[in-house]
Amino acid sequence: MNSIAMKVKEFQSILEKKNSDFALFYNSDSSKANPNMLYFSGYKGIGALVVPKNKMPFLIAPAMEFERAKKSMIKKAYSMEKKRFFDSIYKIIRKNGLKAKNIAIDKNNFTLNSYRHFRKQFKKTNARDISFDCLKLRELKAEEEIQFLKKSCSYADKIMQKAIKNFKDFKAESEAAAFLEYEAKKLGLETSFNPIIASGSNGSMPHHEPLNAKMKKGFCVIDFGVKYKGYCSDITRTIYIGNPSKKEKEIYNFLLDMQKGAINQIKYNKKCSALYDFANQKLGKYKKYFTHGLGQGVGVEIHELPNLTLNSKDRIKDNMVFTIEPGIYFPKRFGIRIEDTVMFRDKTIILTKTEKDLIII
């Protein structure tokens, strides 16, 4: 059974309940995918996805993308005419005999200018926001998605381990990043984000971009993930280049203990804010150097629900997949982050399995 197809049905019952004639998702930027279009259809290109409350969903794609759209999970696809984007979408929806009195749109992925163009066509339509329902639907993974995520994490593990094994050969951060990217691409996988390699003082910037300059001694943060069938994995390891001092080893092990402790705190129905709070409390005097959340859901996007942050309203439920990634960043000195992707179902299962004890090279 195709469990993403079941998610489509679940989504349609939400539309039915909200009395929405259909949901409309669109993407007008070929350089990125609309996450909900990707989720429901597997299609990453330009165009629109229409999910009627009680009919088969269909895609609308420009001529140049039509063949690709037809290869997606949605078998019904229309080719867009060479006219304005929403004009073409409107005509195809009308041809399909769909009412457009109340519809659902994703206001997280709808720009003000697109909305202006949309309004020129859908003049009397009542357009309600469905973004939160989509995020909540995607928060609990179907069996098929969990299999994809497990596979994604297993690939990320293998490539991470290979990179660590070869690490002493990398003269620059950019070489290490290139290696990670190459190993992923060779297998036909995209990376889930641009790999982060942050050596020495660069490590104090959680989102540092790898430099084509001599790798610095000391801690080196390696943050990486791949997409398997569109599903993201995310893993960070911090290794040490050179000879760590006793103090440096202590601080690494302190963070590692906390990361493991946080994973042990995961329980059914636990508040995600409490998990963040646990991590933050444990850090004691280092608290102010922990400048981001404890983790977040992963799926077709690298940042999804739940949020493991101070103000999160989320609670741990079965079939959630998320990261646990505490870090400590000393401005202009160094940074350490240790991150796993985990899933929860009755119990916590760590999906990224690469060794966490400090590796010194």
Added chain:
Amino acid sequence: MNSIAMKVKEFQSILEKKNSDFALFYNSDSSKANPNMLYFSGYKGIGALVVPKNKMPFLIAPAMEFERAKKSMIKKAYSMEKKRFFDSIYKIIRKNGLKAKNIAIDKNNFTLNSYRHFRKQFKKTNARDISFDCLKLRELKAEEEIQFLKKSCSYADKIMQKAIKNFKDFKAESEAAAFLEYEAKKLGLETSFNPIIASGSNGSMPHHEPLNAKMKKGFCVIDFGVKYKGYCSDITRTIYIGNPSKKEKEIYNFLLDMQKGAINQIKYNKKCSALYDFANQKLGKYKKYFTHGLGQGVGVEIHELPNLTLNSKDRIKDNMVFTIEPGIYFPKRFGIRIEDTVMFRDKTIILTKTEKDLIII
């Protein structure tokens, strides 16, 4: 002289003319950059950029991104408090003593939900769209930008040529894509998009994603580019794996002649729609297999102004940098695309210099 700094001044004079107290750009998604923030500041992370009409611009970044923001071209940066995004932005703007009666926002990069949050703070502000002015400003490149784009194209050339030289070693499309990515990353460069390697019948999909399966014989489309200092290059070559028939060689040369002819048509003040029309007419009976525009501007985004399409309102001006990329796509059979990045200043200069005669391997 820093010519991007001059672009900031030019932008401020637009704000002055439009009586806008400041322009506000934001990015809430760490997986992508806001193109105008990137353009004016070089900063790619989460946060906001405020450009007052008559004061120094400043960045607002979350704590985890603060050190990175301070390394951007904008020296003035504030750390965001741990509260709601636009709440924090509002407070910092107020602290700066800026009026917020009339402001400018980029409605191409402003989502409906962000706008709702924005409105909770900026209750009485009149927020006008500045997106088109930004696109027009970015359409004409400053000297510094042209140098970056030339360098970007030169890197793309080198890597493309290296890939073609090694092409017979690639067993799968994904291997060729991995090679391109690796060579870019090794130099500390991002690719400007995920490289496209489309062999045999996959070539009929202009945006085909490289597969980890045996490379197909016949035409193989290689579409690739890098970012140098944030500036995108874009080049496509189509090579042939195996022995092309006379007919296949003919059709390749037919497209190549047309591509060269289109480049020769570029003149000062020429309508971009006329360039598209020239290409389309030249294709004759193949017209229906040409399913996209003739080209578009490149800069900090891979798709910018001008648009070389049927309905374009743009005209060729000095200091434009754009692609000329005709293609023919026979559904389920094969595709050919030949693309250069060119600049116009008094005359046309082709920035991507890789050989265009059919390479047979």
